Amino acid sequence: MPVIAATTLEQLQQVPSHTWWLVALSIVGFIVVVVLIRFAAQMSKLLLAGMALFLVFLLCTQWVYERDEPAWATPVVDQLAQFLPSKGKPKPPPSAQPPR
Numbered sequence: 001m002p003v004i005a006a007t008t009l010e011q012l013q014q015v016p017s018h019t020w021w022l023v024a025l026s027i028v029g030f031i032v033v034v035v036l037i038r039f040a041a042q043m044s045k046l047l048l049a050g051m052a053l054f055l056v057f058l059l060c061t062q063w064v065y066e067r068d069e070p071a072w073a074t075p076v077v078d079q080l081a082q083f084l085p086s087k088g089k090p091k092p093p094p095s096a097q098p099p100r
Contacts, residue, residue, distance in 0.1 A: 064077055064080050064086060067087070
């Protein structure tokens with residue numbers, strides 16, 4: 001058993017410090033988000049609903065702009081894409097054949 005622990009510790013030491021900073025920042029960010037949600041829920045359910053609606057709006061506009069929505073949302077995003085800005089589809093590369 002100590003052999004396995006030693007190899008695991010060695011593997012963890014090889015992880016770059018940048019990765020550990022990102023993990024720590026993610027944990028702190030998650031805690032802050034949970035505290036803010038609980039605070040908003042104590043203040044007003046309307047405020048909590050407004051925050052949730054705003055996050056859904058941001059997600060949907062991201063889907064429309066990038067066109068990276070899941071397959072089940074494509075019909076709705078197609079309708080919204082008529083009214084909202086989009087990055088557009090990438091242009092195909094020029095063909096190797098000379099024009100006639």
